[in-house]
Amino acid sequence: MSRGGKRVGWLRRNGRALLAVLVLLPVTVGIMFANQWIRYFEEWPSRPVNAAVGETLEYGNARWRIESTARVSADSAAGRERDLPAGTDLISVTVEVDPTGTGPDGVPDLCTARLEESGGGTVTRSWSNGSRGALLGGAGPLLTSCSSDLSTRYSFEAEFVVPAEAGESSSLTVNIAVPGFLPEYGRFALD
Secondary structure (H helix, E strand, O other), X not given: OOHHHHHHHHHHHHHHHHHHHHHHHHHHXXXXXXXXXXXXXXXXXXXXXXXXXOOOEEEOOEEEEXXXXXXXXXXXXXXXXXXXXXXXXXXXXXXXXXXXXXXXXXXXXXXXXXXXXXXXXOXXXXXXXXXXXXXXXXXXXXXXXXXXXXXXXXEEEXXXXXXXXXXXXXXXXXXXXXXXXXXEEEEXXXX
C-alpha cells in the first residue's frame, strides 16, 4: 500500500475524533471567553439608573441627590488658588447621601464618582474624582467621597479637573457606583 493510502486510511479511522476536536475546541474557547466577559461586565458599571436634574435616586443602600454644581476656570482667582493647570476647569459636584441601610458587613456603603461627557458629536470622555489623588493647592473640601463612618444624611464634594471645553456642546453626568450593586450605577444629569 502506498503512503497516500495509509494517510487516507488513518483519516477514515480518526475522522470522527478529528471532527469532534474541530467542533469542540472553538466552542470550549468561546465559552471560556464568554464567561470571562460576563464576569468583567458584572464588576464594571455598565447598567445606568438615570436621574434627571434635581431628582433623588434610590440606589444601593441610600438615596442620592445632586445638591449643587460649580465650575471654576484655571484663569480665575479660585482656579489660581487651587493651582489648576492652564486650559482646565474644576467642576465641583456636591452629592447628598441619605443612607437607608448598610452593606452586608453592617457598614454604610462606599462609592466611586466619575464625571462623564457624552453627546454633541464628541467621543465619550470621563474623569475620576480628582479630590482623591490630584495635587490641587488651596483649601479643598473636607469630605470628597462616600463615608463608611456616617449613617445619617451627609454631603460630599466630588471634584473633577477637566479640559476647559468639556461640556460646551455635550452633556455632563455624574456617575455614582457602589461596588456591591454593580453592574448598576446611578447616573445624574447636571444642569
